[in-house]
Amino acid sequence: MARRPVRHVPKDSSRRRVWVYAAVAAFIIFDLALIGFALSTTKADADVTPGTVPTSTLVPTPSPTPAASTTTAPTPSASAVVAVTPARMISAADGTTAWRAASGACPAASASPEVSTDSGATWTATDATGPADVTAVQTLSAQSGSVVQFVGLDLADCAPLFVKTFVGGDNFRSYPEQLDGQWFVNPADRAVVHSPEGDQTAPCASVLALAPRSGTEAAVLCASNELYVTTDAAATWSAASVLAGTVNLTASDAGYVAAVAGSAECAGVQIVTLTPELGATVTGCLLVAGDLAGNVALSASGDTLWVWAGETLGRSTDAGAAWL
Numbered sequence: 001m002a003r004r005p006v007r008h009v010p011k012d013s014s015r016r017r018v019w020v021y022a023a024v025a026a027f028i029i030f031d032l033a034l035i036g037f038a039l040s041t042t043k044a045d046a047d048v049t050p051g052t053v054p055t056s057t058l059v060p061t062p063s064p065t066p067a068a069s070t071t072t073a074p075t076p077s078a079s080a081v082v083a084v085t086p087a088r089m090i091s092a093a094d095g096t097t098a099w100r101a102a103s104g105a106c107p108a109a110s111a112s113p114e115v116s117t118d119s120g121a122t123w124t125a126t127d128a129t130g131p132a133d134v135t136a137v138q139t140l141s142a143q144s145g146s147v148v149q150f151v152g153l154d155l156a157d158c159a160p161l162f163v164k165t166f167v168g169g170d171n172f173r174s175y176p177e178q179l180d181g182q183w184f185v186n187p188a189d190r191a192v193v194h195s196p197e198g199d200q201t202a203p204c205a206s207v208l209a210l211a212p213r214s215g216t217e218a219a220v221l222c223a224s225n226e227l228y229v230t231t232d233a234a235a236t237w238s239a240a241s242v243l244a245g246t247v248n249l250t251a252s253d254a255g256y257v258a259a260v261a262g263s264a265e266c267a268g269v270q271i272v273t274l275t276p277e278l279g280a281t282v283t284g285c286l287l288v289a290g291d292l293a294g295n296v297a298l299s300a301s302g303d304t305l306w307v308w309a310g311e312t313l314g315r316s317t318d319a320g321a322a323w324l
Contacts, residue, residue: 081245081247081261081262082293083208083221083222083223083225084208085187085190085209086103086247086294086296086297087103087104087295088101088102088294088296088308089101089103089297090297090299090306090308091140091148092142093145093301094301094302095119095302095303095304095315096117096118097115097142097145098115098120098142098301098306099114099115099140099148100116100297101137101140101150102137104136105136106135106153106154106155106158107135107153107155108135109135109136110135111136111150112125112126112127112128112129113125113137113148113150114126115148115168119315119324120313124168126169126172127172128150128165128169128172129155131171131172132161132174133155133174134154134163134174135154135155135158138150138184138186138187139151139183139184139210145168146166146167147164147166148164148169149162150162150163151179151182151184153187158188160184160194161174161176162175162178180198181196182194183195183210185207185210190206193210193218195215195230195233195234196215196216197235200233200234201234202222202237203237203240204222204223205222205223206222207220207221208223211249211250211251212251213251215233216230216232217229217230217231217251218230218251219256219278221246224242225243225245225246226241227241227242227243227249227274228241229276229278231276241278243280245260245261245263246258246259247260247269247293247296248296249274249298250298250299250300251300252305253300253302254275257305258271258273258280259272259296259298259307259309261292261293266285266286266287267288267289268286268288268292268312269288269296269309270284271283271307271316271319273319283321284316284321284323286309286312286323288309289310290310290311292309296308296310303318304316305319305320
């Protein structure tokens with residue numbers, strides 16, 4: 001039998017085989033590493049709440065600068081006038097008719113109310129001292145051009161006296177029996193307010209002005225610009241409200257109206273409307289020159305406000321926003 005010839009494999013072929021095996025092994029190891037990395041990344045992503053960005057990827061954003069406060073500080077008074085007892089008063093019957101009077105110490109100050117029926121264009125003086133023996137008007141309440149009543153002081157002993165005219169001031173007469181039903185402050189003791197229920201202790205040592213709204217409701221202005229209200233005929237009083245520069249006040253249909261002098265915002269009389277609980281709103285300014293301490297009077301009738309200040313008489317139908 002013939003022998004097959006022996007095949008000789010080249011030595012380089014075995015070496016190539018070793019390198020192939022090594023390459024395949026390296027590829028398998030690299031592939032396994034990639035699979036492991038992918039699995040670990042998927043697990044990390046699974047720990048993040050869907051729809052959110054992992055905190056580590058957020059770029060810190062500076063907080064916005066807080067906006068400036070919009071709270072408005074109370075407007076300081078330029079030189080608030082110190083309140084004193086008003087030396088004049090005015091009472092409006094309607095938008096065109098009013099009475100006014102100046103006051104002073106008893107018995108020197110005569111009672112001479114003036115009346116206007118043409119919106120203050122002209123005034124007619126009257127004499128109450130002669131026929132009624134009254135002086136120093138303390139309150140004034142007009143019903144019409146013909147009818148006005150007031151509390152003054154008796155010419156003989158300076159005691160309070162109630163006086164009235166029904167004929168436009170052509171004659172005055174005292175009615176002592178009606179005094180008890182009036183609101184007034186006796187200048188001999190300003191720590192007492194007389195209401196229709198009788199004498200009551202005032203909420204302060206010195207009441208400068210009194211503004212009745214009804215038989216039970218009234219407001220008072222005290223020294224140091226303190227305001228108080230009562231709803232039970234002066235039996236009790238509210239806590240004090242301070243309105244710097246207040247020189248007088250009056251009752252209105254909506255509450256009260258205060259006249260303020262020396263405000264930084266008004267070169268004259270600043271008008272401040274007050275709710276029955278003394279909530280304050282600045283509503284106007286009447287330009288007036290001169291000393292206003294004791295020289296400002298005001299009265300509201302319906303929607304018409306009358307202000308008598310210094311040598312100026314102003315009328316407004318919008319709480320002082322504009323003047324007639």
